[in-house]
Each structure stands twice: as C-alpha cells, then as structure tokens.
Amino acid sequence: MKKFLFIIFLFTLFLYSSQSFAQGDLMSMLEEENPIEEGKVTATFKSMKIINAHTIEMVKAKHLDFRITHRFGNIGGASGGGVHTLYGFDQSEDIRISFDYGITDNLQIGFGRSKKMEALDGSLKYRILTQTDQNSIPVSLVWYTDLAFTPQADFDDRYTNVAYRMSYVHQAIIARKFSDRFSLELLPTISHRNLVELDADSLIDENTFFSMGVAGRFKVNQRFSIVADYFHNFSEYRTNHPSIDFRNPLGIGFELETGGHVFHLFLTNASGIIENNYLTTTQDDWLKGGMKFGFNISRVFSL
C-alpha cells in the first residue's frame, strides 16, 4: 500500500513537473503558436512617381494624393535657356495639377490637367503582385493605364473626329526592393495616339510604339534619396528621322522626405509630364543644355 502511494506520489510529481515545464516558458509557447508570417515588402518607393516614371507605389485606400508637378524651361543657352530666362526659370515647359484616389489599397484612379496640349487625363492603377520579404513573390507588379484627351481649339481642322483628340498609355511596372537602400523597376510601355500626322519631311509618325523604362531609387539616409529614370523608345520613326532629333527622356534628381510631404527636385530633358506627351515628343538634348529643372510636390489627405 505504501509503495502504491509512493508510486502515485512520483507520478504526480512527474505530471506536475512536465506540466510546469510545458507552461514554464510562455514566450516559446507563444512564438510557436504565432509564427511570424511572411510579410509584404513596403516602401519600395516613397511616392507614386519618381521623376517621369510611375512607381509601384499607390495611394492607400480612402486617401487622396494632391500633386503639383512642374517643369521649368531648358537651362542651357543652346536650347533656349541661358541667363536671359534665368536658366529656364522664366519659362514653364509643363505644369500639371492632379488628384489620385485610392479606392482600395490595390486600385487607384486619377485625374489630371496638364498645360501641354491642355491634356485632361484619367488613369487607373491596379496592383497585381506585392513582393514579400521571404521572396516567395520576388517582385511587385502594377498595371497602369492612362487615357488623355486634348480639348485644344481646332485651328487647322485636324480634329475632324473627336477620337483624334485621344491618346493612351498602357504600362506594366515590375519592381524589386533589393535592399533597404536600393529599389529598381522596369516599365514596359505601349503608347498609342489616335492621331498622327504627316511631317515636313512627308514622313508619318507611328500610331503605336513600344518603350522600355527603367527607374531606381538609392536611399542615402532616412530623409534623402537619389532617384533617376530613363525611357528608351523603340520607334523607327524617332530613331531614323532625318531632320527631327528625337531624344529619350532621362531624369536625375533627389527626393526629400519630411513628416507629411515627399518632394522631388530634379533635372530632365522630358518635354511633358504625362507619358502621352513626354514619350512621344521629347527632343531636348542633355548635352546641349536641354534639361529642365522640375519638382513634384505631393500632399496626401485621408478622407
């Protein structure tokens, strides 16, 4: 009998100790029950535009991004700038005021008005993939479509059909945040204009052509980054034109972050702000002073 009680005593002790062992380290128990999930990579870029190129970043759901984008005139004297225009500050190549609204975190609509061509444009941006931190999804992928309408007065009967006033851009944006400091994206792009005309050399422009864009951001510190973007047009008309010197748009600048704002200050030879303008018409040459100072200022409101 005593032996039996002793065994029960031992048994109790054993159960007691195993129980308290299991409950002893609550933290490992918690960590086991709540494994850290694979997270989405955030802040690949700081703003929905770098310089000329869109990024994979979007306005968050129920937020409105109000944005003023400005391009001054050419800096160099050989390209119409020089001291008598205060290196382009007296001129404005293009000005755009825009509003972009996040319907969900993955769907954004936008509306803007540019000085160039008086273009009114409506855009749609949709997130398809988001890069994850364990690399099960190695890149982020966003679709961007912009439709522009020019309400310009019709002086020379070119807009005989209202459809002639319209142009389109479709773009896939593929981005990867390689490290805390460095992000890069590729932007295969198709531009289409309903109206193209015969030029002085009796050549006709292409309605549709393909461009490949590349854009990057290098973060120097928590507030300051260097940004750049470039589009290469695959357009025979542009490459081989005998008298018009078409150029590919290149932008280089920096990005400043403060609490509520993101500023971009940069130089670019691009001749417009929306893709429908700068991909198709850029003719200024960096080497001839054909770069313009520009800035993007955005303020995001939560509605």
Added chain:
Amino acid sequence: MKKIKFSLLLLSLCLSGFSQDLYKVNKSTISFFSEAPLENIEATNSKAQGLINLATKKIAFIVPIVEFDFEKSLMEEHFNENYMESAKFKTGSFNGDIITEESFKKDGTYEVEVSGKLTIHGVTKERTIKGVLTKNKEALSVVSEFDISLADYNIKTPKMVIKNIAENVQVKVDLSFELKK
C-alpha cells in the same frame, strides 16, 4: 483502497486545476499616443498575442509591429520604415513575472505589478510596469498604461522632426483573456 481513490481524485483535481491557470489573449488593443506641437501621433494595434499563467505568475506578450494602424498612411510608412524598422524588427515583446503577492484564487480586481524584459526595436530592457488585473470566472482582463522612452530603445528621431515627435511615447494596453484549452 478508499484512500487511494481519494488521492487519485485529489490528483486529478490538482492537475485540472493546473491547466485552468493558463489564459490566452482573445481580444487586444494596444495603442500609443505622442502629443506633438504639429500633429499628435497615435496608432492602434489589435493583433497582439499573449499568455498568462496565474499559477506560475508568468506572463508573455508578442506585438506584431506592422499591425499598428495610423490614420495617415504616410505616418504609418514612416513609423515602419524609419523609426521601428519593422522589416528587421518584426515584433515587440514582453516576457516576465507578476511580482505582486497574490494568489488570484478569487474573482475580483487586483492592482498588479509585472517585471521582466520589454523588447522593442531589437533592444531589450528590464522594466517594471503597473496594471490592473480583473478576474471574472474563466475570463481575465488586464489594463495598463506606461511610458516608453524612444532613446532607451534606440529609436532615432532626426533633428528636423524632433518637434514633431515627443521623446516619450505613452502606451496603453487593454487585453482580454480566456482560459486556454
């Protein structure tokens, strides 16, 4: 023989008593608030997990940092990217003991003090924190308020925005627990 049966009964009671001392979080609200001249900074997190063992008086919590919700999305991004570096330091945690002399056998409201390791932004500090624990049958609730010094946890605020961010952040914890089965 009766004695044996009795001791077995005691034993099982004792064991079941043990498993009934472990509680897990079923609802959590962790928020912080920082008053600043330009704009107040506040965020709420409802994804905290935690365990309390009233027998051993041990407690443990984990808070996933990216789950803090801000009203302004840019603020949330800055919080994660610049201040908390939450891609690197994914969770905040507390691992410690209830140091108040109390057995918590009866239902009621108890002033409690916990002491242990508070880890935020990859930095671990010993902290003693006061709170109120309420026991009501199979449910527990814990509320607490305490301050965190950003400097203690190596959370850097650039001089440019120092006016925007207070050096101490007030944290509020409101947790409900149920018996863990």
